Amino acid sequence: MSIGGSDLDRAITQLRACKPIPENQVRELCYKARELLIEEGNVVGVDAPVTICGDIHGQFHDLMELFRVGGDVPDTNYLFMGDFVDRGFYSLESFLLLLCLKVRYPDRITLIRGNHESRQITTVYGFYDECLRKYGSVNVWRYCCEVFDFLALGALVTGAATSLTPTDGPIAESIQSMDIPDADCDIEIETLNAQGEIMYRYARNSDSQSSAASQANSNAASSSPIAPTPSNTGPAGTGATSSANGSSKSETGAVLCVHGGLSPLIDTIDKIRLLDRKQEVPHEGAMCDLLWSDPDEIDGWGLSPRGAGFLFGADIVKCFNHKNDLSLIARAHQLVMEGFKEMFESTIVTVWSAPNYCYRCGNVAAILELGEDGSNAGFVRRGNGERGGGGRGWVLGSNDGPNANGMSNENRRLSSVLGDSMGRPRDGPGRRYRVFEAAPQDSRGMPAKKPVADYFL
């Protein structure tokens, strides 16, 4: 039988109920998915608005919670950064549901490859055994692995807004006092809980605003009679130049999404585009690095304790972002207790979407929403724009007053996820993080199986 139209909708309904679909339907689904994915480049172009998600790891009920918090497909445009399978008990249902949604709404969901989307890794970390247990054969595992080989290696998000439209929501109860930026203020970061309540809000530093204003003014002043020299290049992240001078369109640098991170063999996004990706994840080389590497507080490149990929420092990220006109790299791959973590002055962020990882880590999860640049806000600094002076943030709860160490508890908590970016000038797109906890169905009564020592895989 073929899977399409109403069959596909039926399969989606069945998978949403966490029930596997018959083997012949999986075969058809994987065939259709491959036909779609084969047409995608190694780096998929995605337009904002988009919601970026990190590792899922077979935690089906938490994926349902993610959709509840972030909105359903196709109402919300999603980008999943890999590691759909292994570790959790429902890799099969999780991956097949995402694949069904991809086939049903190809323009509303983007799936890129994680290091677990591999024959070798799934054989060790659970997905192979799960398929064997649920179907009595490994055929379904084979079909899925053939899809893995066609998943894109990255995505490039363009058209993201620099300022968030402030959420018109209630303030979380845990926030006792508030000091919200003015409504017309440039909101850079907002964090909401699963109920949509505001946990904190952070404004872009005022210096960059004034420099933005003066730049906008100078653009306006020079609009005639001589067209200004176009300082912006072409579509962000493409490295191309544009002849559209004088445009006051608000545009940030692009956001590169990749599962792991950067590679010493890759200095431009175009080099990712040239890779032959349609194969099992190699043990080394550029494709391997993109799926396995991690940012770290080092200079340059370092050896990874994972035994694959590399560690890379702030200098590597800043250089890569500048060269490729990126305002941010979004990646997954590492457990973050707070669900997300920005590093290196917000040039890179880790997004982790598996709450209470392995049903025992006690972490929360997060998704990252990038808004559409629908504003006519004028000048917006790009990823390779010059930086201004010291910044100023407005933080919900920040007038609790500093403690003995000169830092409020809220600021202390903030600094753990915003890292060294606090109070510094930043150029990134507006970022709304939605943080959520494990779904009760999945955490209740689940026996903690054998301890998992190597979370970092």
Ligand SMILES: [Mn+2]
């Ligand atoms: Mn990973």
